[in-house]
Amino acid sequence: MNCPVCQGQLRSGKTSYTISRNGYHLIIDDVPALICEQCHEPLFTEDAVRLVQQMIRGLDARRQELSLIPVAI
Numbered sequence: 001m002n003c004p005v006c007q008g009q010l011r012s013g014k015t016s017y018t019i020s021r022n023g024y025h026l027i028i029d030d031v032p033a034l035i036c037e038q039c040h041e042p043l044f045t046e047d048a049v050r051l052v053q054q055m056i057r058g059l060d061a062r063r064q065e066l067s068l069i070p071v072a073i
């Protein structure tokens with residue numbers, strides 16, 4: 001398999017997964033991925049993407065709860 005962006009060689013490694021959502025920004029370090037040697041574009045495995053999506057669903061719910069906490073003096 002080659003890089004879908006530049007057709008370069010892929011090698012297995014780890015990289016950061018960055019998520020910008022409405023209300024929070026998240027960087028997960030050391031996520032396993034195939035990384036292009038030429039353009040450094042990461043290709044995450046289905047398993048990694050599924051797990052990250054599960055984490056985001058939990059975070060979205062918590063983030064909403066957090067915004068509903070009343071603040072009063």
Ligand SMILES: [Zn+2]
Pocket residue numbers: 003004005006007008036037038039040041
């Ligand atoms: Zn590439």
